[in-house]
Amino acid sequence: MPDDVLAGHLQELRRGTVVMAALATLSRPTYGYALLETLADAGFAVDANTLYPLLRRLEKQGLLTSEWNTEESRPRKFYRVSPDGQSLLESLLAEWQELHASIEKLR
Amino acid sequence: MTTDRRERTPGTPTLADRYVHAATRRLPEDQRADVADELRGSIDDRVEALLDERPGLTPEQAEYAALEELGEPERLSAGYSGRKLRLIGPELFPSYVRVLKGTLLVVPVVALVVATIDALGGGDVGSVVGAAVWTAYTVAVQVAFWVTAVFAVVERGPDDDVRESVGAVWTPDQLPELSRAHRGSVTDLVAALVFLWLFGAAIVWQQLNPSVSYDGEDVPVLDPELWTFWLPLVLVLIVAEMVFEVVKYRAGGWTTRLATLNVVLGAVFTAPVVYLAASDRLLNPHAVAGIQEHWAEFDPDVVGLIVVLSAVVIYVWDVVDGWRKALVAR
Structure with a gap:
């Protein structure tokens, strides 16, 4: 199989997991750029121009809360997962497990 | 090394200032400042990280690279507002x-x-x-x-x-209906319709805009006597040929039935033309005389012969072409 085909499918598969990865990471309050770095290090390569609007959207949906921190050298908006976000993450993870089990059964 | 770009003099907007403005100006008033502040901070974070990673960069180069990574501000703006790009x-x-x-x-x-x-x-x-x-x-x-x-x-x-x-x-x-899904060639249809229309228009036009001068007045090329019966018949047959072309197109091209019909229709169309040309009744005698004033060798019999031959050749070619395509399509 050509490498670009594999890469394309992997990227497609990972795209749907960015929300899970972000919700999981944000159990600790984190600001946008740091989250981007953390996700990249963990293998979730998401573009900044996708992640920043995504954080806003998740916040609007009540899945994240945010707070400006002005104590550091530069004011930063810290996001943290809300109770709703936490329960969404649990649901998504349960679905994830179920999908894995289903696929295994199909093999 | 920390560079807080907010401390720059307000009179010289940096690329990042322009970027943040472009990315946030279309957002609702109540979100704009907050998104702008956050985006500004994220850009500064990235610039700082780039300066750490690649010490050779100047702050301006790092800023340029950071904005380039972030890409089109319109796309970012659409991401924030949910607007469709x-x-x-x-x-x-x-x-x-x-x-x-x-x-x-x-x-x-x-x-x-x-x-x-x-x-x-x-x-x-x-x-x-x-x-x-x-x-x-x-x-x-x-x-x-x-x-x-x-x-x-x-x-x-x-x-x-x-x-x-x-x-x-x-x-x-x-x-779509199946018969409509397999239409004939549009190119063939358009070409045939344009040709027929030009043919009909030429007949009408030569009467309305006489182009040959004879005896001090302009006379039409075709004998005006023919308007009592023959030319209207030809015009009607042109319309019939146009209808035939449309029917053929809708039927999805040639069929044996259409090819048979084409033999008949073509004969009805060709016969009057051949008859008129062969019996020397096609051209207006005044126009012939007018042309002969400038071109003495002009021979209406030759014109008649050319018309007869052309009409027959076109007819035979059309009939053969129709049958050939109908048989291939079967």
Whole structure:
């Protein structure tokens, strides 16, 4: 199989997991750029121009809360997962497990 | 090394200032400042990280690289606002194409009507063709523009009723008929219709705009006597040939039945022309005399012979072509 085909499918598969990865990471309050770095290090390569609007959207949906921190050298908006976000993450993870089990059964 | 770009003098906006402005200016008032502050901070974070990673960079180069990574501010802005970055999306696109094709069918009709009016009003060949081409172009541009504009508006209105009314919601009822799905060649149809129309227009035109001068007045090339019966018959047969071409197109090209019909129709069409040309009744005697004033060797018999031969050759070729295609298509 050509490498670009594999890469394309992997990227497609990972795209749907960015929300899970972000919700999981944000159990600790984190600001946008740091989250981007953390996700990249963990293998979730998401573009900044996708992640920043995504954080806003998740916040609007009540899945994240945010707070400006002005104590550091530069004011930063810290996001943290809300109770709703936490329960969404649990649901998504349960679905994830179920999908894995289903696929295994199909093999 | 920390560079806080907020501390720059307000009079010299940096690239990052311009970027943040471009990315946030279309956001709702209540979010704009907050998004701008956060985006500003994220850019500064990235610039700082780049300066750490690649110590050779100047702060300006790092800023440039950071903004380049972030990409088109419009895209970011659309991400924040949920705005659609497309004129007509994939949901509406199929019905857009369907409606566009359907409405563009008026173009040849309108062009034909305008050209005919121009021809009847005494326009010369150049003006008739010019009017047809210009009308076709103008109507096509107008139709394409307005259909596109309507769909672009519908794309931005999330109302399902509106979408349904323009056919965005597909149902099996919209499936094309099979006979319509296998149409004949559009090129053949258009070529045949244009040829027939030009033929008919030429007959009318030579009468309305006599081009041969004889005895101080302009006379038509074809004998005006023929208008009592023969020329109207030829015009009717031209219309019949046009109908035949449309039927053939809708039937999906040649069939043996159409090929048979073509033999008959072609014979009915060719016979009067051959008869008139062979019996020397086609040309206006005054026009012949007028031409002979300038060109003494002009021989109407030669013209008649050429017309007869051309008509027969075209007829035979057309019949053979029709049968050949009908048999191949079987």
